[in-house]
Amino acid sequence: MFESRAEGLVSEARVQSEKKVPSDATLMNFIEGARFVPENELQANDITQYHVTKFYREHIQKSRYYEQLKHIVEPSLKELESPGSLDTSGEHDNTVVPGLQHKYPQTGLLLVTDRCASYCRYCFRKRIVGKDSDEIAPDFAEVARYIGAHPEMNNVLLSGGDPFILSTTKLEMIVDHLLPIPHVTSIRFGTKTVAFSPKRLEDPTLADLFRRMHEAGTTPIIVAHFDHMGEISSEAEHCIRGLRAHGVQFLNQTVLLANVNDDPAIIADTFAKCHEIGVQPYYLFQGRPVKGASHFQVPLARGIEIAKGANQRLSGIQKTFKYIMSHYTGKIEILDLGDDGRVYMRYHQNKYPDKIGKIFSRPYVEDAYWLDDLPEA
Structure with missing residues (x-):
């Protein structure tokens, strides 16, 4: 289930081998060090499998931001x-046919795969990714x-x-079901592959697909996912x-x-770099209270400070x-966060x-991370 990296594991494995290790235990190289973890404990805590592309691993190791960026893909004991x-956003409750969510009137959210090029440790869909999920659209x-x-x-997000x-052939098949619908004027592709494996987007048949979408009167939009300017490689550009x-x-979109x-300086630099290469900063997401990932959350008061500080560093455009x-x-x-102690x-x-x-x-309380942490008074 988990891939183990060789570096730094040998001595730890010897120590562990001298102890009683459960037969179903998996050796995982956490940020804090290698550990044998029983399979049932991994499953009980919904720990996402470890997988990262060679390109991304080498890119962040060569960058001067490795100590920050490693947290995105390397597992932690936390x-x-x-x-x-x-399911922090009520995705089950807004699923109208298998694989399709219709939460907001104008937008359809279509789950087309349960795999990613690399697996982010903070993923809010860890119930799906890396698994054979029955939430993926079958029809x-x-x-x-x-x-x-x-x-x-009027728009659908893949x-x-x-x-x-997915292969471009599979994407073409999905898009071909959507293009004949006259009121769908744009199709979005939500992806972190631009950071994880940018060569994938150089496939000439992808350009052909986007050209065909334009000819059909449908705008192709790629929603990239750069969380840090250190992820924006020359290959991505x-x-x-x-x-x-x-x-x-x-x-x-950035989490x-x-x-x-x-x-605030990191967020501002990331958004400035995105703007420079023609990628419009769209959302800065508050981290979600996801099981196995809530340690990534930043208190709301701090988040407000960061958003304000980033704005102060950015030009109007x-x-x-x-x-x-x-x-x-x-x-x-x-x-x-107002002078009256309320979050607006x-x-x-x-x-x-x-x-x-x-x-x-709502009234702000110390260490509130999410709307549900704020009293309704």
């Missing part, structure tokens, strides 16, 4: 102590029928997992510039992560991001249109 939920014709019957849905793990020349729009990018909490009730923009927020998206844009507040 995962075994991290409480939380496996794209059924998906298309539902979308075709809902003219309010997600998972990472859609660019090259593939982004190439696809932009074919009319592909690029957005970026605010403790010990990785919880610094670079300030295109929103600081967002993707909550069960909707996407909540986190605005400020508004719904950026909600399944009920009359709630969108409404500002509300």
Whole structure:
């Protein structure tokens, strides 16, 4: 289930071999050191398997940011102590046909794979990724029928997992079910492959697919996922510039992560670099209370400081991001912590249109990380 790296494991393995090790134990190289962990303990704590591309591993090791970036892909013993939920946004409750979520009127979220090029330790879909999940869409014709019957849905987001793990032939098959639907004007591809394995996006048949989408009147949008400017390789820049020349729009979403990018200068530098290469900063996400990943969360008060500090460092045309909490009730923009001790927020998206844009507040309490940590008074 888990891949073990050879470096630093031999001496630890000898020590462990002298102890009584359960027959079903797996040797894992955690950030804190190698450990044998029983399989049932890994499963009970929903520990995602370890996998990282050779490209990304070598890139971050050569960068001057390795001490931060290693936390994105290397497992930590903190995962075994991290409480939380496996569905923090109510994805099960908003699934309308297998694999398709319809939480917000205009948007369909389509789960097309349960695999990624590398596995992020903070993933909010760890219930799915790296597993044979029954939440992945099995019938794209059924998906298309539902979308075709809902003219309010003007965009579809392909997600998972990472859609660019799929072959271009499989992506073409999925897109071919969506292109005939007249009210779908854009198709988004949510991906971290641009960071993990950018060569994948240099496939000429991908450019052909995006060109065909344009000819059909549907805008292709790649939502990249750079959490830190140290992830933006020259290879990533090259593939982004190439696809932009074919009319592909690029957005970026970043997750605010403790010990990785919880610094306003890092966030500002990341967004400035994205803007420089034609990738529009889109969302800065508050880390979710995910089981096995809640240790990545940053307190809301600190997050507000970071978002403000990043804004102060960016020019007007670079300030295109929103600081967002993707909550069960909707996407909540986190605005400020007022002098009155209340956190001010508004719904950026909600399944009920009359709630969108409404500002509300809750009293702040120390070490609150999520809306549910704030009292309703």
